[in-house]
Amino acid sequence: RYYSCILPNIAGMCDEVKAASDTESEGDHLTGRGAMTLESLFSSLSHFFGRNGRHLYDYQLAIQRFAHREGTSAFGVRNVMSLWCLNPAVVFQDIADLTHSVILTSGTLSPMGSFASELGVQFDACMEAPHVIDADSQVFASVLSSGPTTHRLNASYKTADAYSFQDELGASIEEICRIVPGGALVFFPSYKLLDKLKVRWSQTGQWARLNARKPVFVEPRGSTEELEPVLNGYYNAILGKVPLKKGRGGAKQIVKNRVRKNSSQESAKGGAAFLAVCRG
Structure with a gap:
């Protein structure tokens, strides 16, 4: 009975928040952000006290502390209190x-x-x-502990910056691209590591050797609009197509690359490689 008395009060407060956030009304009113915060709070409380308090223990009160920069050098601390529903x-x-x-x-x-x-x-x-x-016939899962020169492939924080690891990883990807036909998806844990590898491989010539095996496409950091043309280029390379170009009369044509079967160099470049970041 105690919880059933609380719920009508919460519903009434929700109505008051909606009325106070009406920008067309005269006088002071809540900002959109403030109204959303209060509505979210009252919605959580309605579930918290609902069903006669049966779900009280499904919630956890958490306090998080975040460090953030204030100005050019000083750091501040921001405390955030959250009511988490774990069910x-x-x-x-x-x-x-x-x-x-x-x-x-x-x-x-x-x-x-x-x-x-x-x-x-x-x-x-x-x-x-x-x-x-x-x-059974289309999936092969394996863990590579070392590369072609038997150097250990360890991408931990301590060893990811080592040139020996970066060179071994590049040689391993090159060997995989040589063997695997069609497309090759290569995922990295962060853009930071991907950028470091691109710089290192460009300096050592590994980047050119990778592109000699398969055209290499890199996921951009921007929006979906920037990603779409890169994906289209990756798919076209796998299908053996060149970018759109104008033909006679201004019509756009897609011309397929003719790969000669007796050319081992061209057949080795079949497909494409796409380097991206796994956010999972």
């Missing part, structure tokens, strides 16, 4: 109660049993389709 069923239960049916689709729902348990809902119909890739 997705708290919110999903309300969604399931308000809807007639819910359809969830994703490529990462398996295992289905534990996923349904986390959401606190029993799904009457479940379907798990087979993957488009045949894991």
Whole structure:
């Protein structure tokens, strides 16, 4: 009964926040950021006290401390207090109660049993389709502990700046590009490491040797608009196409590269390599 008395007060405060954020009303009003902060707080409190307090222990109060620069040299500390919900069923239960049916689709729902348990809902119909890739014949997973010269491939913080590691990694990627046909995706843990490797490989000639095997494309740091033309160039290189050019009458044409089967040098360059950063 105690919790049921709190909820109407929270709902009333939410209405007051909405009214106070009306910019067309006369007098003072809340800023958009302030209104969003208060609405988020009251929404969390409504779930916190909802269902007669059943989900009280599904929340955790956390205080985070962040260091930030103030001016040119001084550093300051910013404290942030957060109310974290550690159980997705708290919110999903309300969604399931308000809807007639819910359809969830994703490529990462398996295992289905534990996923349904986390959401606190029993799904009457479940379907798990087979993957488009045949894991037995199309996938080979391996860990390379060393490169062509048997130097250890260790990308830890202490060894990532060593030229011996950077050179060995470049030689390993070159060898993989020589063997693997088509496209080659190479992911790095950060843009910082990727930039260091590009500089080093350009100095040693490794970058030119990589491009001799496959045209190398690098993920840009910018927006999606900057990434799209790079991806298109990567796909076209794999398909053996050259960039769009104008033909007779101004019409655009795509001309396929004719790779001679008796030329080992050209066949070795088949496909392309794409260097990117894994954010997972």
